[in-house]
Amino acid sequence: MAKPDYTSFAFPAPPGGRPYVVINMVMSVDGKTVIEETEAGIGSAVDQRLMRELRVNADVVLAGAGTLRASGASSRLGDPALEAIRTGAGKPPSPVAAVVSRMGDLPLERIFFTARDFDAVVYLSAGCPEERAAAVVATGRPVVRLPAGAELPAMLRHMRDELGASVVLVEGGPEINAGLFAIDAVDELFLTLGPVVVGGRATLSGVGGDLAFTRETAPRLDLLHAIPNPGTGEVYLRYRVRR
Numbered sequence: 001m002a003k004p005d006y007t008s009f010a011f012p013a014p015p016g017g018r019p020y021v022v023i024n025m026v027m028s029v030d031g032k033t034v035i036e037e038t039e040a041g042i043g044s045a046v047d048q049r050l051m052r053e054l055r056v057n058a059d060v061v062l063a064g065a066g067t068l069r070a071s072g073a074s075s076r077l078g079d080p081a082l083e084a085i086r087t088g089a090g091k092p093p094s095p096v097a098a099v100v101s102r103m104g105d106l107p108l109e110r111i112f113f114t115a116r117d118f119d120a121v122v123y124l125s126a127g128c129p130e131e132r133a134a135a136v137v138a139t140g141r142p143v144v145r146l147p148a149g150a151e152l153p154a155m156l157r158h159m160r161d162e163l164g165a166s167v168v169l170v171e172g173g174p175e176i177n178a179g180l181f182a183i184d185a186v187d188e189l190f191l192t193l194g195p196v197v198v199g200g201r202a203t204l205s206g207v208g209g210d211l212a213f214t215r216e217t218a219p220r221l222d223l224l225h226a227i228p229n230p231g232t233g234e235v236y237l238r239y240r241v242r243r
């Protein structure tokens with residue numbers, strides 16, 4: 001099978017207190033997720049399609065502010081047929097897009113802020129300067145303040161309680177992924193392995209941040225599928241975090 005179908009997953013019920021959290025990333029064979037500053041060029045058009053298909057399953061699509069600054073962020077499906085799957089199930093055509101930031105220095109000219117064909121919310125740490133929060137509000141996107149030092153659990157709680165989210169799809173980047181692993185709030189990881197070598201000592205991997213796990217504490221994952229695509233040379237991997 002060259003291309004799997006990512007449009008209809010039956011994810012388990014969310015764990016108590018938060019939505020079900022699924023990360024999706026594309027990675028080179030040497031474990032890097034960035035080439036020349038963005039992920040563009042690691043994955044094929046098929047990988048891009050799978051990213052959009054995964055969004056069909058999500059209530060919220062989250063990106064870290066670093067990803068928004070480097071690559072932009074949105075929750076668009078980009079295909080009426082994918083939107084129809086959602087609307088047929090009584091959902092809005094696109095999930096809610098979300099971005100999280102500590103300092104709020106965000107590119108307000110980006111589609112994330114200017115588009116009106118999808119809803120979006122901006123999560124800002126309590127430490128973010130007030131004028132930056134006000135500038136975000138002026139774009140028409142709502143701002144939710146989060147307690148400094150406990151942003152990610154509070155954000156997930158808000159998504160569940162206020163947005164009614166059962167499934168949150170995290171599209172990076174490495175720092176947000178690390179933050180979510182650090183609080184044991186990742187349930188699944190979809191990973192496209194791209195047949196390319198990036199190199200570079202400091203080039204970002206899929207999970208960045210300051211925390212390095214030990215052999216004892218490293219999250220262990222169970223493989224749910226591994227689907228090769230001889231056409232693109234990619235392998236599409238799906239893992240579930242073992243608990």
Ligand SMILES: NC(=O)c1ccc[n+]([C@@H]2O[C@H](COP(=O)([O-])OP(=O)(O)OC[C@H]3O[C@@H](n4cnc5c(N)ncnc54)[C@H](OP(=O)(O)O)[C@@H]3O)[C@@H](O)[C@H]2O)c1
Nearest residue numbers: 026033038039064065066067101102103151172173175176
């Ligand atoms: N290969 C892939 O699939 C893939 C996917 C996504 C991104 N990427 C690449 O990854 C790079 C960006 O990754 P990154 O790790 O630098 O950035 P990131 O994870 O997207 O975002 C990091 C930013 O998120 C905010 N943040 C982090 N922890 C937070 C917390 N606890 N509370 C509130 N805000 C928090 C901070 O924003 P502020 O600095 O605004 O305070 C931080 O700088 C880009 O080059 C992008 O192209 C690759």
